[in-house]
Amino acid sequence: EPEVTQTPSHQVTQMGQEVILRCVPISNHLYFYWYRQILGQKVEFLVSFYNNEISEKSEIFDDQFSVERPDGSNFTLKIRSTKLEDSAMYFCATSLAGAEQFFGPGTRLTVL
């Protein structure tokens, strides 16, 4: 069964460093999302991406965040200058038609 994959599974970085989280969507899916979950809290929406552009973003998704689909395969989330409060599990999700979403296993980001 096709699945969403994410790399790395765990990333440790120093405050102020840039990180790139990668996702490989299910091959025929057209809608892409990033969510995050701070430890012990609920899952929060960050951004949705369709037709090579951002379709919606939350208040969390400020200028420090960016997304792109550089090669038509990977879908990436970049955090330009990480802060301690960016420590969280980041989930990529994809959808065929904007309905049911399938989540990847997550990347646990730790900012020291």
Add this chain to the structure above:
Amino acid sequence: GIQVEQSPPDLILQEGANSTLRCNFSDSVNNLQWFHQNPWGQLINLFYIPSGTKQNGRLSATTVATERYSLLYISSSQTTDSGVYFCAVGRNTGANSKLTFGKGITLSVRP
């Protein structure tokens, strides 16, 4: 935005017991999903159920969209059912289809 309330927040069961987990939401939706978050943090899709009833083994779910709630039933619970159960809802309007999650229900099944 849409508010999602899940109850109860915590649930402790003896193995073999049945349970019902509830999700209330504040506005009309056309997307509703139930997830199980396992101890490794992975979100496992249980049901895509914007309306109606579905069953998958010992699990079943019912969504009554007009009354803005969904129920997840777990029968004959097993220790492997332990974890956090999330309900997530959305209003799919084409390109805008984000999911809003509830705070989750922490289920502990004891042997």
